[in-house]
Amino acid sequence: MGPVIGMTPEKRAETPGVEKVAGLSQIYKMGSLPEAVDAARPKATVVDNESADDELTNLNWLHESTNLLTNFSFGSEGLPIVSPLYDIEGDDVPPLGPSCYQNPEKKSATSKPPYSFSLLIYMAIEHSPNKCLPVKEIYSWILDRFPYFATAPTGWKNSVRHNLSLNKCFQKVERSHGKVNGKGSLWCVDPEYKPNLMQALKKQPFPSALTSPQSGSLSSHYLSSVLKQSQVRTLKESDIDAATAMMLLNTSIEQGILECEKPLSLKTAMQKKRSYGNAFNHTSAMRLQESNSLATSIDPKEDHNYSANSIATQRCASRSSVSSLSSVDEVYEFIPKSSHVGSDGSEGFHSEEDTDVDYEDDPLGDSGYASQACADASAKGQPGKKMRKQSCQEIDEELKEAAGSLLHLAGIRTCLGSLISTAKAQNQKQRKK
DNA sequence: GCAAGACTAAACAGAT
DNA sequence: GATCTGTTTAGTCTTG
Numbered sequence: 001m002g003p004v005i006g007m008t009p010e011k012r013a014e015t016p017g018v019e020k021v022a023g024l025s026q027i028y029k030m031g032s033l034p035e036a037v038d039a040a041r042p043k044a045t046v047v048d049n050e051s052a053d054d055e056l057t058n059l060n061w062l063h064e065s066t067n068l069l070t071n072f073s074f075g076s077e078g079l080p081i082v083s084p085l086y087d088i089e090g091d092d093v094p095p096l097g098p099s100c101y102q103n104p105e106k107k108s109a110t111s112k113p114p115y116s117f118s119l120l121i122y123m124a125i126e127h128s129p130n131k132c133l134p135v136k137e138i139y140s141w142i143l144d145r146f147p148y149f150a151t152a153p154t155g156w157k158n159s160v161r162h163n164l165s166l167n168k169c170f171q172k173v174e175r176s177h178g179k180v181n182g183k184g185s186l187w188c189v190d191p192e193y194k195p196n197l198m199q200a201l202k203k204q205p206f207p208s209a210l211t212s213p214q215s216g217s218l219s220s221h222y223l224s225s226v227l228k229q230s231q232v233r234t235l236k237e238s239d240i241d242a243a244t245a246m247m248l249l250n251t252s253i254e255q256g257i258l259e260c261e262k263p264l265s266l267k268t269a270m271q272k273k274r275s276y277g278n279a280f281n282h283t284s285a286m287r288l289q290e291s292n293s294l295a296t297s298i299d300p301k302e303d304h305n306y307s308a309n310s311i312a313t314q315r316c317a318s319r320s321s322v323s324s325l326s327s328v329d330e331v332y333e334f335i336p337k338s339s340h341v342g343s344d345g346s347e348g349f350h351s352e353e354d355t356d357v358d359y360e361d362d363p364l365g366d367s368g369y370a371s372q373a374c375a376d377a378s379a380k381g382q383p384g385k386k387m388r389k390q391s392c393q394e395i396d397e398e399l400k401e402a403a404g405s406l407l408h409l410a411g412i413r414t415c416l417g418s419l420i421s422t423a424k425a426q427n428q429k430q431r432k433k
Numbered sequence: 434g435c436a437a438g439a440c441t442a443a444a445c446a447g448a449t
Numbered sequence: 450g451a452t453c454t455g456t457t458t459a460g461t462c463t464t465g
Binding site for chain 1: 439
Binding site: 134135136161162164165166172183184185 | 457
């Protein structure tokens with residue numbers, strides 16, 4: 001084995017142009033290992049109301065909210081009732097993460113994962129029980145998690161090997177005598193570089209994936225996957241009025257806070273929901289009205305304040321010490337195991353395509369939205385008010401959870417809490433009157 | 434425009 | 450001999 005003195009100029013000339021991969025290159029930087037984290041993150045901007053619109057179209061807020069996601073997901077706040085993260089060693093736990101990679105047939109599966117190869121390798125290795133893997137296993141892991149590579153040109157394997165060899169983060173470990181497959185060595189992560197990798201990974205998926213202008217589908221998928229995480233978690237403690245939450249959510253989306261190139265499933269669901277107003281009306285028009293006035297009064301400044309203040313503590317803690325994470329596991333548990341969601345689709349929260357398709361195909365199915373049944377029933381004046389009411393209550397509950405989850409993600413929730421309490425106080429006052 | 438990081442392609446050698 | 454693995458070089462692209 002010896003170094004090769006490069007390719008001949010002729011060969012170079014023959015080399016086809018590097019395949020342009022839209023989207024991925026946008027996020028290359030994410031994988032930069034030793035970086036000043038703070039320098040890379042935009043600061044939360046406090047804006048006045050006049051500039052709110054501009055700020056809302058600015059993606060800075062997203063960094064903040066994704067910081068929230070990150071910190072939230074890492075459990076620094078103790079919020080999750082059920083951890084949205086699954087143990088990398090225990091795949092029995094519900095999978096969470098970019099479900100878009102689970103189904104190769106989906107458009108998003110053709111999108112590259114927003115991870116650099118070094119991070120993919122890192123995740124693969126860390127996922128292994130022995131924290132060491134042969135190249136082949138690394139391939140398998142990546143393939144398993146990211147079906148994109150199943151259809152991708154085989155060059156990615158070369159890239160993986162290239163990374164292993166070139167990247168100092170990875171160490172080659174000779175196999176012991178009992179070679180199983182014999183070929184090749186085991187690869188481990190150099191502990192010295194672990195913090196760097198963790199940091200890179202921690203910074204990784206959401207911010208850039210979400211903000212990457214060319215990774216639209218990816219972004220929405222990631223967001224929906226995050227939603228999925230929250231969906232699993234659900235807001236048990238939620239006393240959030242569904243109507244309030246929905247209105248806040250609507251407002252957020254309409255103002256662009258939660259906009260994606262492709263509408264979120266939740267958004268779509270909400271739009272549909274709105275069209276089935278009858279089903280939703282039972283939550284009372286009054287509450288809606290209250291909520292509406294409440295929602296429209298949301299001050300982006302508050303939102304930013306929320307980001308800047310409420311999250312500041314956790315974020316600082318998080319940033320100041322990567323080792324505050326118990327292990328890298330906590331970081332990359334966003335990565336799902338392929339079959340978890342996609343295979344049976346029973347996770348209960350589909351990607352937007354799923355949701356839309358499911359909805360279109362089976363508006364009365366258990367993908368929810370029996371609101372159609374509700375609407376139909378009320379339209380036709382059929383009997384079964386009891387059932388209708390039940391369905392509507394279910395819808396309401398769903399909406400509560402979904403809206404709560406999304407609000408959670410968008411960093412609105414804390415703000416919402418105070419708003420709700422204010423609303424409740426007002427409501428009580430009105431009732432007293 | 435430049436530097437750095439990341440990806441890709443290719444060539445080649447060694448091992449199985 | 451075929452295939453896999455590992456190393457190295459170089460080109461391209463994007464971002465800061």
